[in-house]
Amino acid sequence: MNPALVQSMVLVFIASVIGSFGAVFLKLGAANLTGSLWSFLNWRLALGVALFLGSSAFYALGIKGGQLSVLYPMVSLGYIWTLVWSRIFFQESMTKQKFAGLGLILVGVFLVGLGS
């Protein structure tokens, strides 16, 4: 693997981690929504959106240096982080099926990486 591709993969990887935190704050912010427009102006939602924007910047810089058919599938790593944060921050249950899904996603990303 050439260094440019490794750098691209690292950038997309970072984007997936930042994006998963964005989802956590959107979820926290959504819990505070009352239905009035003003309730949309809360710092959790704002931080969630900001994290998504930051994630997008890392992602764009990442896919700049490699094939989209290799780098886009890495976005699915975000599912893994989201599941971990859901467990830690929201005490959501970790079922066997979720574990199996995570394993398959990891194997899939690895296979796509081999195809680069």
Added chain:
Amino acid sequence: MSTSISTSIPQPDAAASRRKSILLVFSCTVLGAIAQILIKTGMTPAYFRPELIAILTNVPLMLGYTLYGVNTLMLVLALREGELSMLYPIIALTYVWVTLLSYTLLHEPPNLYKNLGILTIVIGVAVLGRGGKK
């Protein structure tokens, strides 16, 4: 007697709204994939320069992100109504479209590892969705 008959009447509304959310999520996967191709195009040397004005006037990049943003909102709305375990596998189709469009429009070389990897990810996301309670 009459009450038992009336409760056994199938509800066309539920089936129709289910079809609607499936169709909406399916459309989202296609639009999401197109957004990815636009973003990737906007990041090629022909369009990308690391300056604020150049980035803001980068048509494919801005169009791609706008489409991505609108698409995400649509997806959130669709997911609020529909059954997640059924919609997750459909969402995972985005990976298939992005790969196919990368092969055809961006002329990236296809190979068995990429295809197997995408298939595995799609199954993984589907299994993940079924593991949820909602």
